[in-house]
Amino acid sequence: MxxxxxxxxxxxxxxxxxxxxxxxxxxxxxxxxxxxxxxxxxxxxxxxxxxxxxxxxxxYAFHIQKNADLWNRISKQEEKFAERCIHDMEQHLDQSILSKLPHGFKSHLKQSSLSLADDMELKEFLESQINVMP
Incomplete structure (x- = not known):
């Protein structure tokens, strides 16, 4: 109603x-x-x-978990949801991919830091894509 x-x-x-x-x-x-x-x-x-x-x-659960400022912004229910997502993703990665990789590559944290956090500045990205004339 x-x-x-x-x-x-x-x-x-x-x-x-x-x-x-x-x-x-x-x-x-x-x-x-x-x-x-x-x-x-x-x-x-x-x-x-x-x-x-x-x-x-x-x-972005892995990124949110690693960043204390972002983690503090979400509610307790959202924290539980993020923890379940992280747990489920860890299980999925372990069962499907990480168990088949060499020992040094079996961490889901190393894998997640490759793509979820924006660590590139626009200038460096453009310089790597375009030959800059002197």
């Missing part, structure tokens, strides 16, 4: 009402529909934001 939080203009308190109560109280159906559409849109945006945030945590 969707809930709306409305502020009564005269009394200065917050009153909690549902869309169904609006319909029962005779509020214009168009107004109720607009409130419902606004609620649906807000929920869509919130879910989209959370999906994007979790996708980024999943993609």
């Amino acid at each position: 969707e809930k709306l939080f409305c502020s009564h203009p005269n009394k200065g308190y917050h009153k909690e009402e549902t869309v169904e109560e609006f319909l029962r109280n005779g509020v214009d159906p168009l107004t109720v529909s607009l409130y419902q559409m606004d609620l649906d849109w807000t929920l869509f945006l919130l879910r989209s934001y959370l999906r994007t945030r979790l996708r980024k945590i999943e993609n």
Whole structure:
């Protein structure tokens, strides 16, 4: 059941009402529909934001774990999610690739530092790609 939080203009308190109560109280159906559409849109945006945030945590879990500033920015639930992602990725890498490599290459941390952290400056990248004329 969707809930709306409305502020009564005269009394200065917050009153909690549902869309169904609006319909029962005779509020214009168009107004109720607009409130419902606004609620649906807000929920869509919130879910989209959370999906994007979790996708980024999943993609950059190793980097986030190594960087204390980034690790402190995420919530406790997101920390648990990142730890599960790291554990699952470690298991996957161990079972599929790392077990077949020589001993010096069996660390998932060495592998993750190759691509997930942006350690290249634009100038060095361009100089390596283009012959600079004197």
